[in-house]
Amino acid sequence: MYVAVKGGERAIENAHRLMAHERRGDRDVPEVSLAQISEQLALAVDRVMSEGSLYDRELAALAVKQARGDLIEAIFLVRAFRATLPRFGASEPVDTGRMRVARRISSTFKDIPGGQILGPTFDYTHRLLDPQLGEGFLPEQPARSEAADAATPRVTDILGRDGLIEPSPQQDADTPVGDLTRAPLNFPAERDLRLQNLARADEGFLLAMGYSTQRGYGRNHPFAGEIRFGEVEVEFFAEDVGFAVPLGAIALTECQMVNQFKGSATEPPCFTRGYGLAFGQSERKTMSMALVDRSLRARELGEEVLAPAQDEEFVMSHSDNVQATGFVEHLKLPHYVDFQSELGLLRKLRKEFAESADRAEPLQEAAE
Amino acid sequence: MNAPAYNFAYLDEQTKRMIRRAILKAVAIPGYQVPFASREMPMPYGWGTGGVQVTAAILGPDDVLKVIDQGSDDTTNAISIRKFFAKTAGVATTTATTEATVIQTRHRIPEAPLHAGQVLVYQVPIPEPLRFLEPRETETRRMHALAEYGLMHVKLYEDIARFGHIATSYAYPVKVNARYVMDPSPTPKFDNPKMGNCPALQLFGAGREKRIYAIPPHTTVVSLDFEDHPFTPYRFDAPCALCGAGDAYLDEIVTDDNGSRMFVCSDTDYCESRQAAGHRGSESAAPHKERAHG
Amino acid sequence: MADVQRETQCDQPLLVAEGLSKSYGRLAACRDVSFTLYPGEVLAIVGESGSGKTTLLQMLSAQLASSAGHVSYRMRDGVLRDLNSLGEAERRFLFRTDWGYVRQDPAQGLRMAVSAGANVGERLMAVGWSHYGRIRDAASSWLERVEIDTARIDDAPRTYSGGMRQRLQIARNLVTEPRLVFMDEPTGGLDVSVQARLLDLMRNLVSELGLAAIVVTHDLAVARLLSHRVMVMKGGEVIETGLTDQVLDDPHEPYTQLLVSSILPP
Numbered sequence: 001m002y003v004a005v006k007g008g009e010r011a012i013e014n015a016h017r018l019m020a021h022e023r024r025g026d027r028d029v030p031e032v033s034l035a036q037i038s039e040q041l042a043l044a045v046d047r048v049m050s051e052g053s054l055y056d057r058e059l060a061a062l063a064v065k066q067a068r069g070d071l072i073e074a075i076f077l078v079r080a081f082r083a084t085l086p087r088f089g090a091s092e093p094v095d096t097g098r099m100r101v102a103r104r105i106s107s108t109f110k111d112i113p114g115g116q117i118l119g120p121t122f123d124y125t126h127r128l129l130d131p132q133l134g135e136g137f138l139p140e141q142p143a144r145s146e147a148a149d150a151a152t153p154r155v156t157d158i159l160g161r162d163g164l165i166e167p168s169p170q171q172d173a174d175t176p177v178g179d180l181t182r183a184p185l186n187f188p189a190e191r192d193l194r195l196q197n198l199a200r201a202d203e204g205f206l207l208a209m210g211y212s213t214q215r216g217y218g219r220n221h222p223f224a225g226e227i228r229f230g231e232v233e234v235e236f237f238a239e240d241v242g243f244a245v246p247l248g249a250i251a252l253t254e255c256q257m258v259n260q261f262k263g264s265a266t267e268p269p270c271f272t273r274g275y276g277l278a279f280g281q282s283e284r285k286t287m288s289m290a291l292v293d294r295s296l297r298a299r300e301l302g303e304e305v306l307a308p309a310q311d312e313e314f315v316m317s318h319s320d321n322v323q324a325t326g327f328v329e330h331l332k333l334p335h336y337v338d339f340q341s342e343l344g345l346l347r348k349l350r351k352e353f354a355e356s357a358d359r360a361e362p363l364q365e366a367a368e
Numbered sequence: 369m370n371a372p373a374y375n376f377a378y379l380d381e382q383t384k385r386m387i388r389r390a391i392l393k394a395v396a397i398p399g400y401q402v403p404f405a406s407r408e409m410p411m412p413y414g415w416g417t418g419g420v421q422v423t424a425a426i427l428g429p430d431d432v433l434k435v436i437d438q439g440s441d442d443t444t445n446a447i448s449i450r451k452f453f454a455k456t457a458g459v460a461t462t463t464a465t466t467e468a469t470v471i472q473t474r475h476r477i478p479e480a481p482l483h484a485g486q487v488l489v490y491q492v493p494i495p496e497p498l499r500f501l502e503p504r505e506t507e508t509r510r511m512h513a514l515a516e517y518g519l520m521h522v523k524l525y526e527d528i529a530r531f532g533h534i535a536t537s538y539a540y541p542v543k544v545n546a547r548y549v550m551d552p553s554p555t556p557k558f559d560n561p562k563m564g565n566c567p568a569l570q571l572f573g574a575g576r577e578k579r580i581y582a583i584p585p586h587t588t589v590v591s592l593d594f595e596d597h598p599f600t601p602y603r604f605d606a607p608c609a610l611c612g613a614g615d616a617y618l619d620e621i622v623t624d625d626n627g628s629r630m631f632v633c634s635d636t637d638y639c640e641s642r643q644a645a646g647h648r649g650s651e652s653a654a655p656h657k658e659r660a661h662g
Numbered sequence: 663m664a665d666v667q668r669e670t671q672c673d674q675p676l677l678v679a680e681g682l683s684k685s686y687g688r689l690a691a692c693r694d695v696s697f698t699l700y701p702g703e704v705l706a707i708v709g710e711s712g713s714g715k716t717t718l719l720q721m722l723s724a725q726l727a728s729s730a731g732h733v734s735y736r737m738r739d740g741v742l743r744d745l746n747s748l749g750e751a752e753r754r755f756l757f758r759t760d761w762g763y764v765r766q767d768p769a770q771g772l773r774m775a776v777s778a779g780a781n782v783g784e785r786l787m788a789v790g791w792s793h794y795g796r797i798r799d800a801a802s803s804w805l806e807r808v809e810i811d812t813a814r815i816d817d818a819p820r821t822y823s824g825g826m827r828q829r830l831q832i833a834r835n836l837v838t839e840p841r842l843v844f845m846d847e848p849t850g851g852l853d854v855s856v857q858a859r860l861l862d863l864m865r866n867l868v869s870e871l872g873l874a875a876i877v878v879t880h881d882l883a884v885a886r887l888l889s890h891r892v893m894v895m896k897g898g899e900v901i902e903t904g905l906t907d908q909v910l911d912d913p914h915e916p917y918t919q920l921l922v923s924s925i926l927p928p
Binding site for chain 2 (some may be wrong): 006007008009012076079080082083084086098131166180182183184185186187188286305313317322323326328329330333334335336337338340342343344345348349352
Binding site (some may be wrong): 374510513514516517518521522525526527529530594595596597 | 741750751754758773776777779780783785787788792794795797798815839927
């Protein structure tokens with residue numbers, strides 16, 4: 001005799017307990033600490049902060065641990081936490097021109113004021129797995145010296161002085177900066193919302209979109225004008241004291257792409273821009289972001305919108321990995337009621353098909 | 369690190385106000401999709417965040433909450449959402465449809481008729497009925513604004529030309545208050561007639577797509593069709609095997625690997641209530657016992 | 663009823679263009695074009711590519727905003743309205759009911775993945791027809807009228823030849839009995855024999871239905887066959903205009919003479 005299945009609540013509790021057990025793994029193996037994650041898996045933490053839209057290394061490290069290393073799950077945890085936080089206001093725009101650069105390169109010029117600084121990078125390493133990193137490896141200390149107090153003006157500002165690159169597109173000073181976490185997104189979207197969307201976007205998605213532009217799907221001839229990584233001061237204008245107070249420093253990566261030049265009947269041609277910004281050291285993200293930013297400016301630059309990376313609605317609707325994974329994975333939820341309806345319809349159509357085939361057969365026999 | 373303190377029903381009051389404003393607008397324009405700034409919730413997008421935000425915005429301490437998924441109170445996601453509200457709002461919960469003041473549902477409308485004062489909150493994955501015909505939001509928005517629904521009828525025409533029937537079995541589009549075409553969420557078309565002239569308030573929340581819409585009580589809701597191919601709700605061939613109901617939506621249960629099947633009410637509360645009242649189907653000898661699952 | 667309306671309005675202009683111009687920066691694509699079109703009249707706009715004729719057609723059909731000048735259209739209620747004064751809803755409604763627009767590439771003017779019957783029936787459904795059988799019958803009779811085998815009513819235009827697609831596009835546009843049809847190189851891209859058949863069909867339909875039409879073409883033979891009047895464009899300007907036979911038999915402007923003399927004999 002059939003008995004309705006019950007006990008879903010118990011099943012969920014057991015599943016959670018089992019998952020926590022799996023997460024800990026072999027209890028003879030030392031537990032990983034948040035400090036270890038933040039220090040030694042720093043780039044994972046950087047990504048979780050960027051796409052989680054929250055600068056807090058400790059929280060991001062906790063998210064990575066709680067998510068068992070699944071970075072999109074960790075990003076989700078950070079986003080959900082962020083949604084509960086009260087807002088005090090907006091900071092002053094950070095001045096990346098005053099960044100304490102740890103790394104700064106440009107491919108558009110051989111040498112630039114302030115110099116090309118390689119900094120810490122995987123670039124030019126040979127991708128050979130190094131068993132020495134296995135256990136108990138201590139790298140040698142890097143050499144230290146006084147930092148030259150040379151200014152590091154932005155390459156795009158240098159080009160801009162001669163009018164060779166378009167000025168950074170400005171919005172009307174009175175228009176408030178949009179925030180897609182506070183108001184629903186409408187298309188067409190202006191650049192402030194587009195950049196915010198891209199800053200939170202999945203790195204893999206942006207990478208693929210950026211890559212597609214390089215392969216001809218909406219080519220915009222990019223050059224890496226400058227990529228810089230380092231710390232910038234964050235300041236907050238405090239009403240009570242009447243001036244901006246420093247809150248602390250955050251690590252940022254900034255990428256300025258110099259793209260296909262553009263002119264018009266009334267303006268001489270000049271280079272155009274693409275921009276990328278992320279928390280921590282996230283070069284792949286900022287470079288991809290800059291390529292896609294430039295690509296999405298097709299409409300405002302009067303270019304034909306043909307390629308997926310130029311399609312604002314397509315890019316912005318599918319860039320958020322928390323939304324994407326939620327919907328893809330929701331297919332695991334029960335759908336048997338709708339499936340039942342489909343089964344019913346299908347059976348009916350098949351029955352009608354068979355009936356009409358039966359009716360057709362006698363005619364064929366007659367013809368023979 | 370400080371542990372966060374949560375407001376009643378999780379959402380902060382600002383957010384609730386924002387959602388309520390969207391709800392009011394939706395009620396004022398039946399069937400129209402109102403954009404709202406959906407928040408990140410502790411469950412994934414696609415798993416009911418829209419419904420949860422609507423419920424969280426309207427829940428008060430005296431409400432009695434019922435949560436169902438596929439018509440059942442005991443499916444995993446319904447349990448998860450009910451526990452969420454029990455924890456963050458401390459409201460009374462129930463499985464009895466007639467006792468609930470707020471019912472959050474995924475993919476079914478309860479069989480027991482709803483009454484005035486109840487609110488039915490639907491979880492919606494894709495709010496736009498024209499989405500699969502026209503992927504661009506900019507274009508579908510215009511079509512709704514100008515009441516240009518020719519494309520929808522083209523799809524229905526094509527179904528009849530190809531299959532002899534309208535080939536939509538769930539999420540069957542309806543016209544609300546003779547103006548907006550609306551997606552009722554993936555409820556089976558069997559449930560469509562329950563939406564029209566309903567004494568309860570019906571609210572629809574799509575978290576990932578960031579839209580809220582509503583059908584106020586006693587509003588006309590008409591399933592789209594042709595005069596000569598009128599909408600016909602789906603009918604089952606046999607009554608419920610447990611309680612004998614002939615007017616309920618049934619789940620198909622595969623009972624062995626030789627193709628044996630059984631049909632049982634999808635609405636667990638309805639089925640259990642009928643059995644408690646003495647109704648029986650072909651498969652039940654005594655009221656079912658709870659079986660322990662490890 | 664429609665015929666009575668047409669007769670009484672025959673002496674009233676259907677479409678009036680005044681000083682239409684369009685420029686892109688320093689480039690003038692179209693300069694100071696004015697004319698009047700009457701019900702049942704077919705006007706051909708001829709010129710080579712770059713002459714501005716397509717830009718003009720787009721402005722006349724309210725798909726492109728002009729830089730200067732006006733276009734006015736007499737609505738079914740008899741009132742002459744400036745197209746700029748129409749709201750978007752009105753303009754879109756006009757486009758779907760009282761106007762037709764036949765594109766050079768029929769794939770641009772059809773829903774390629776949807777059956778021929780649905781393509782023709784769409785406009786009817788958009789104005790409220792709700793009986794499947796009647797929609798299908800109307801679609802079927804139009805397919806017959808444009809000489810498409812009605813057995814193909816459930817096939818998608820993806821399976822049609824170029825000529826059939828163009829005839830389907832015409833049916834799709836005429837099903838709501840528009841009073842004005844815009845055509846942009848309607849026979850471009852088709853084989854010569856297919857063109858001839860299509861032109862015959864178009865001429866018959868236009869005369870049977872009393873349609874007014876504005877036909878843009880580079881092909882003078884098309885103008886000769888379809889139109890009552892012709893406007894010759896060069897470099898964005900109208901350089902010659904008049905009754906078709908008169909202009910083509912006795913062109914005044916050197917450019918027109920050049921165009922006429924370059925028609926290959928059949």
